[in-house]
Amino acid sequence: MGVFVQVVMVVGMLTCLATVAYAASGTATYYTPPYVPSSCYGYQNNGVMIAAASDVIWGNRAACGRNYRVRCTGPTNQGVPQPCRGQSIVVKIVDYCPAGCQGTIDLSQEAFSQIADPNAGKIKIEYNQV
Template sequence: MMKGLVMLIGILAGYFSATSADDGFATFYTIYNPSACYGNDTPLGLIAAVSHEIWDNGNACGRRYRVTCTGGTNNGVPHPCIDGETVEVEVVDFCPGCPGAFDLSKDAFAAIADTDAGYIGIEYDQI
């Protein structure tokens, strides 16, 4: 009985965590120094700047997000997503002019989509 209950709880937890992703957009950028979170000591690699909705008055610094490409946003690259790929990024900066949620490092963007697209639809969730 207990084993069945634990299994049911695991299945439900997986269902609710899988359905809690938010929709947004992502672009990419190549220079993050200095950053709002770390000044000139910005970490390298899979990082991102975030829009006002996620920034949380700077409290987003250091938070990690899982980002998945969901589709193209222009006619240039109609199918930019790399199927099934997600990327985990760390928030290092604020992007007040971002048209969506994330301004990813180029490496992070390239992990989930064709960089020729430049602007993609995404799903994201905090991890």
Template sequence: MECKKSIWANYRVKCIGDVNDVPRPCKLGASVMVKIVDYCSQCNGTINLSHAAFSSIANLKAASTACGEQGTATYYERPYVPSACFGNQDYGDLVAGASDKIWNARKACGTSYSVKCIGGVNNVPHPCLDGTSLTVKIVDYCSNCNGTINLSDAAFSKIALLRAGKIEVEFDRV
């Protein structure tokens, strides 16, 4: 009898070794239970873990082996309120507006995304800051922001030079 497990099931995932030059990428003995919730056609790996799942089993410096969704980010300046999701309620500086790709008929409101700059779009050399990533909360809708995600200027400046204006990003819902 052949055992068939649905792809949309729960899986226990454990880091077993490196595929790049990051020394000791795995957290000793750590594993995480994950549920497959989406298909990632552009991923180079077998499974695409969320930021939280990956960081629970491996050193985040090895995260370049993982693949999030890719798109572009722009930024907007204060005031960050009112917003399409929460009106005049202020959620701080690390917020973003969602394009149609993320918006999903307001279902994106309140969700959080890990965002990392992976390259430039304009002619600004080396726009990314040290490969850092940050987590933002979706508080607004941006139908015409000319990017996948419209970061607050405070968030954008933590991962890239503001003068870049628009950057390539990797992003994952967390």
């Protein structure tokens, strides 16, 4: 039984490491209410921990409903104070950020505020699907 527990622990640790290894880098901006209608769900309310996907992850609507863990890694402009709050969030993709979108992920204002100072406007992030 002891060997089984050790194997399960090692597999769990490797899974965690693999998740970290697959984090992609990008940028995040934010948008403000109203959050409906959205490209994925029309007038359905999906709360405030939501985001719009840019072409990088949109995949012709394939991103609809996917959850992403997003973590602020720093400012996009040199000389700007550190905007990051040191935590990560999970958001659900509910909308499309059209061509010309300024970020990889366009977070709701509430989601952005949890990971960074909104005054930054745009931040560097790491993100992965969860």
